[in-house]
Amino acid sequence: MTVWTDLIGIPFCVQYVDAGGVATRALVAGEGPDVIFLHGTSGHLEAFSRNFVPHVEAGFRCHAIDALGHGYTDKPDYNYEIPRYVEHLLAYMDAQGIESAHLVGESLGGWTAAYVASDHPERVRSLQLVAAGGTKANPEVMERLIRTTTEASLEDDIDLTRQRLHLLMHDPARDVSEELVEIRYDIYHRPEFQRNLHNLLCLQNMEVRQRNLMRPDRLRSIGVPTLIVWGRDNPFGEVPEATAMHELIEGSRLELMPECGHWPQHERADLYNPVSIEFLTGVEQGR
Numbered sequence: 650m651t652v653w654t655d656l657i658g659i660p661f662c663v664q665y666v667d668a669g670g671v672a673t674r675a676l677v678a679g680e681g682p683d684v685i686f687l688h689g690t691s692g693h694l695e696a697f698s699r700n701f702v703p704h705v706e707a708g709f710r711c712h713a714i715d716a717l718g719h720g721y722t723d724k725p726d727y728n729y730e731i732p733r734y735v736e737h738l739l740a741y742m743d744a745q746g747i748e749s750a751h752l753v754g755e756s757l758g759g760w761t762a763a764y765v766a767s768d769h770p771e772r773v774r775s776l777q778l779v780a781a782g783g784t785k786a787n788p789e790v791m792e793r794l795i796r797t798t799t800e801a802s803l804e805d806d807i808d809l810t811r812q813r814l815h816l817l818m819h820d821p822a823r824d825v826s827e828e829l830v831e832i833r834y835d836i837y838h839r840p841e842f843q844r845n846l847h848n849l850l851c852l853q854n855m856e857v858r859q860r861n862l863m864r865p866d867r868l869r870s871i872g873v874p875t876l877i878v879w880g881r882d883n884p885f886g887e888v889p890e891a892t893a894m895h896e897l898i899e900g901s902r903l904e905l906m907p908e909c910g911h912w913p914q915h916e917r918a919d920l921y922n923p924v925s926i927e928f929l930t931g932v933e934q935g936r
Contacts, residue, residue: 651828652698659705666714669740671723674715679705682774682933683747686713687738689756689782689911691798691813691849693720695832696755699918700925707926709751714741716758718849724841728851731783731861734761735768742772751929753777755914756885757852763863767870775874775932777925778894780883780911783863790885791853802837802846810834819882819910868897875901876928878921880909902928 661678676694678701686697694713704711715722717737718729727733738761742750751774754762759781766773797816801809811830815821836842842849851857875898879891888905895903904924906917914921 652695655698674721676713679710681708683750687754687758703922724845751775755779777876779878817911877903
């Protein structure tokens with residue numbers, strides 16, 4: 650099995666979209682209301698390969714993009730702070746003619762999506778915060794992200810990339826394929842990625858992170874339908890982070906997934922896809 654056999658049964662395309670001057674790699678499939686999947690720090694669109702077929706078959710037009718400075722998207726030389734990610738996402742939506750979309754953000758992607766939902770609610774039909782980052786500044790977690798990503802990017806040993814992916818998962822033997830390791834190794838070892846690694850990791854700097862955090866007032870301001878999804882064994886954030894977001898976002902729904910780490914949409918696609926589709930369909934039907 651590969652990330653591409655995950656997509657068997659639906660027509661799809663991988664394309665580059667000019668998003669405000671940033672060539673942005675995107676996987677696009679389906680027809681219907683737009684759903685945009687946003688990955689986490691140092692990630693790439695393959696994180697959502699297990700989600701496309703069910704969502705497309707449920708009647709949605711799905712997009713997964715490599716974020717600004719990530720994957721095979723352009724890597725301009727400036728710090729990638731949350732307003733930059735927001736600007737890039739909105740530019741992608743404009744380029745694709747999307748007035749508003751359902752945003753599904755995992756980790757860093759959730760942080761970005763929540764900012765869009767609070768600052769530009771007219772562009773967001775619904776919000777999914779999947780193991781979302783950005784509410785805490787934990788020095789131990791931040792140091793681990795800097796160290797493991799830097800080692801995996803600057804050392805030639807592919808096992809360091811494998812270990813970086815293993816950090817995310819409750820059951821790496823089940824959920825980290827060699828293909829996923831090889832894709833990430835290729836991304837990490839491209840010269841443009843290595844040159845801009847400091848820009849990508851800037852949110853792990855305490856001063857930078859503090860000015861980008863999602864404070865309670867921002868979370869309280871979110872008025873769009875919101876689903877919060879969290880792995881019970883998330884190594885980058887404990888369950889109280891999820892319950893705090895749930896309590897602050899009025900009307901939100903919280904789903905805790907067992908035997909699951911930091912990639913619920915991938916690790917527990919069997920649980921996540923039905924929950925997500927039921928939520929999205931309910932929003933579209935006004936329930």
